[in-house]
Amino acid sequence: MIKFSKQQLKIPQMSKPVYLVTGGMSKFDRAIPEKRTEELVIDAFLEAAEFIKKSPEELKSYIHSCYYGHFADHFGDQLLGEAVIHDRLGLDPLGNVGVKTGGATGGSTIWEAYKAVASGYSDAALAMGWERMDEVPTDEGNHYIASAADKDWETPMGHIYTGYYAVMAQKYWQVFGKEEDSFRRTLAEIAVKNKGYARMNPHAQSPMKITVEDVLNSPVVAHPLRALDCCLMSVGASCVILADEETAYKLTDNPLLIYSAAGSHTLRVADRRNMDIPLLPNETPDQYKDLGKRFPGGDRYPGFTGFLAARMAAYYAYGMAGIVDPNEDLDLVELHDAFTISDIQTYEDIGIRPYGEGRTYVESGECYHTNPLTGKPGKLPANLSGGLIGNMHAVGATGIMQVVEVAQHIWGRWGEMHGDEAKWKLFNRTKPDDWTNLQVKGAKRGLAISHAGVGSHVTATILMHPDHKLERKA
Amino acid sequence: MSIENRGTVKVENGRYRVKGNFHYIYPNDPIRNSKGELLGVTNPRDVTHIHTYGGEAPFFENLSKGKLLATKCTNSKCDAHNSIFIPYRIHCPDCLQRCKQVDITALAQRGASVHTFMITERTGAFNTLETPIRFVNVEFEGIATILMGYLSVGEPKIGMKVVPIFQTKNPTFTIMDLSWVPKGTSESDLPEGFSF
Numbered sequence: 001m002i003k004f005s006k007q008q009l010k011i012p013q014m015s016k017p018v019y020l021v022t023g024g025m026s027k028f029d030r031a032i033p034e035k036r037t038e039e040l041v042i043d044a045f046l047e048a049a050e051f052i053k054k055s056p057e058e059l060k061s062y063i064h065s066c067y068y069g070h071f072a073d074h075f076g077d078q079l080l081g082e083a084v085i086h087d088r089l090g091l092d093p094l095g096n097v098g099v100k101t102g103g104a105t106g107g108s109t110i111w112e113a114y115k116a117v118a119s120g121y122s123d124a125a126l127a128m129g130w131e132r133m134d135e136v137p138t139d140e141g142n143h144y145i146a147s148a149a150d151k152d153w154e155t156p157m158g159h160i161y162t163g164y165y166a167v168m169a170q171k172y173w174q175v176f177g178k179e180e181d182s183f184r185r186t187l188a189e190i191a192v193k194n195k196g197y198a199r200m201n202p203h204a205q206s207p208m209k210i211t212v213e214d215v216l217n218s219p220v221v222a223h224p225l226r227a228l229d230c231c232l233m234s235v236g237a238s239c240v241i242l243a244d245e246e247t248a249y250k251l252t253d254n255p256l257l258i259y260s261a262a263g264s265h266t267l268r269v270a271d272r273r274n275m276d277i278p279l280l281p282n283e284t285p286d287q288y289k290d291l292g293k294r295f296p297g298g299d300r301y302p303g304f305t306g307f308l309a310a311r312m313a314a315y316y317a318y319g320m321a322g323i324v325d326p327n328e329d330l331d332l333v334e335l336h337d338a339f340t341i342s343d344i345q346t347y348e349d350i351g352i353r354p355y356g357e358g359r360t361y362v363e364s365g366e367c368y369h370t371n372p373l374t375g376k377p378g379k380l381p382a383n384l385s386g387g388l389i390g391n392m393h394a395v396g397a398t399g400i401m402q403v404v405e406v407a408q409h410i411w412g413r414w415g416e417m418h419g420d421e422a423k424w425k426l427f428n429r430t431k432p433d434d435w436t437n438l439q440v441k442g443a444k445r446g447l448a449i450s451h452a453g454v455g456s457h458v459t460a461t462i463l464m465h466p467d468h469k470l471e472r473k474a
Numbered sequence: 475m476s477i478e479n480r481g482t483v484k485v486e487n488g489r490y491r492v493k494g495n496f497h498y499i500y501p502n503d504p505i506r507n508s509k510g511e512l513l514g515v516t517n518p519r520d521v522t523h524i525h526t527y528g529g530e531a532p533f534f535e536n537l538s539k540g541k542l543l544a545t546k547c548t549n550s551k552c553d554a555h556n557s558i559f560i561p562y563r564i565h566c567p568d569c570l571q572r573c574k575q576v577d578i579t580a581l582a583q584r585g586a587s588v589h590t591f592m593i594t595e596r597t598g599a600f601n602t603l604e605t606p607i608r609f610v611n612v613e614f615e616g617i618a619t620i621l622m623g624y625l626s627v628g629e630p631k632i633g634m635k636v637v638p639i640f641q642t643k644n645p646t647f648t649i650m651d652l653s654w655v656p657k658g659t660s661e662s663d664l665p666e667g668f669s670f
């Protein structure tokens with residue numbers, strides 16, 4: 001049993017509020033042989049500058065320190081790749097640092113930039129993330145990703161990271177999914193939804209109009225997961241600029257409040273020890289008393305079914321931002337849908353649904369832009385970008401892309417940024433005839449979850465329109 | 475590709491002494507698009523790294539002798555006092571005192587149980603396991619953690635009893651020397667080089 005001290009459970013108290021000023025993204029694809037990484041990074045930066053009608057020079061003149069998210073040095077085959085990017089962006093002699101936390105790299109990069117501004121070190125900071133996973137064949141890529149597992153205790157077994165995660169999927173599938181066909185179909189619906197939303201996103205790598213049957217008939221990766229349940233391997237870049245209040249309003253008349261927090265858990269799932277479930281503000285101590293009765297085998301927490309890191313990141317971030325119930329207080333989320341099943345696990349970790357009941361978020365239709373059951377707007381739409389399954393997983397860029405996507409909804413500019421014919425043409429992609437504006441009407445607050453592998457690192461980033469700021473509880 | 479005079483390492487007087495080749499040089503090639511324009515180059519490379527197991531070395535050494543070692547916190551003031559860890563932890567995660575080594579071979583041989591598992595045809599480069607790979611995460615009576623391994627015989631199921639087998643003939647001195655089979659498997663069904 002592990003316990004947390006009062007000091008460890010303290011809700012972070014920043015020295016000053018931090019604002020998101022702008023953000024941008026490159027095209028995402030499985031391979032982009034015609035561009036060097038720095039060209040993609042510059043594409044993302046130029047989009048961010050253009051978004052607030054600033055020249056790159058002017059925007060750069062405000063930046064005081066830089067945070068670079070790039071997970072895999074061996075994929076890039078360039079140590080200190082951050083220094084290359086920093087020079088190509090023309091940001092010397094500013095201080096810069098590389099951030100690496102696996103799949104959560106993008107979110108952690110924002111976390112670092114956030115703290116730099118909140119502390120007063122910088123009035124404005126750049127968080128830029130990228131990944132390039134196209135310069136080795138897929139099996140070599142699998143080996144590289146597997147190198148993020150424990151090299152002595154895990155990696156030699158198959159050199160396949162998906163396998164280290166899939167054991168968790170199997171446990172969740174049997175304990176909480178009860179191996180039901182209906183649960184398997186619910187998983188498939190997540191893939192159908194996210195691939196479908198990717199069709200409205202010109203940046204997205206894998207737009208697909210598919211059915212539940214297509215997912216269920218796609219090749220098995222590791223039972224119960226199939227090819228269409230899994231995230232993409234991608235190339236691309238994305239960035240955000242964060243600033244203090246005064247600087248933010250110099251750069252734009254419409255900055256968003258941002259809050260960022262992080263949690264962690266063992267790199268090897270094997271090392272997890274039992275503990276009581278740490279509770280979120282919308283949960284009560286009694287509600288999990290009979291969890292093991294309702295779901296036999298489900299009484300071990302976090303066991304192989306929960307992500308403690310996600311729970312802790314949400315715990316800190318909700319406390320910082322004054323969020324009590326994500327369903328009531330948020331208008332949309334971008335989650336780390338590495339696999340359809342981990343998406344469901346995350347609904348529970350971050351309190352969208354109680355542990356054991358994640359599937360109902362999908363089955364209620366509330367995770368859709370438009371609830372298919374009622375025809376009304378979904379209560380809390382998830383992954384309108386297409387997520388990691390439909391849009392991209394260019395690791396260092398992923399968590400930043402999510403934040404840019406959420407922000408564009410709150411700014412009411414999602415349609416403009418995804419519907420522009422010129423962008424579709426520039427990316428050499430065809431805008432579908434049935435293109436739909438997925439703008440969440442009246443979006444005021446949103447959340448992005450950035451997550452590493454089996455749950456070693458997770459960040460929670462919350463965006464709010466300043467007119468709809470929530471009061472922090474005690 | 476043949477590997478001649480493959481690099482080996484010894485430690486003498488606290489230093490690594492290397493012998494033979496640790497890298498092999500191959501020529502690179504241009505990468506062109508369909509119009510014949512240059513886009514880039516290949517960068518071939520073959521390297522051998524050196525790696526210490528440090529305080530975990532006894533665990534890997536003992537696999538080759540058919541023994542499964544874990545560690546235990548013996549600090550009576552620690553919250554994790556008497557917790558047993560496998561994967562082998564050199565230091566207790568709570569008090570950071572050096573843990574005591576414990577032999578759990580007999581405990582494991584009485585039968586550990588499968589907490590969860592997965593089966594996949596997919597592998598990464600350098601994989602040495604036959605496909606499909608069957609991972610099992612093994613739970614032991616009285617042990618705080620759940621060890622990941624691979625099943626060499628039969629089909630995995632949650633709750634099934636398994637026992638460890640060890641590559642005692644031509645060991646690799648890696649985690650691959652430890653595998654699992656259903657309890658009751660006969661010696662003749664074990665993979666080449668493995669014994670109970």
Ligand SMILES: [Zn+2]
Nearest residue numbers: 547552566569
């Ligand atoms: Zn201890």
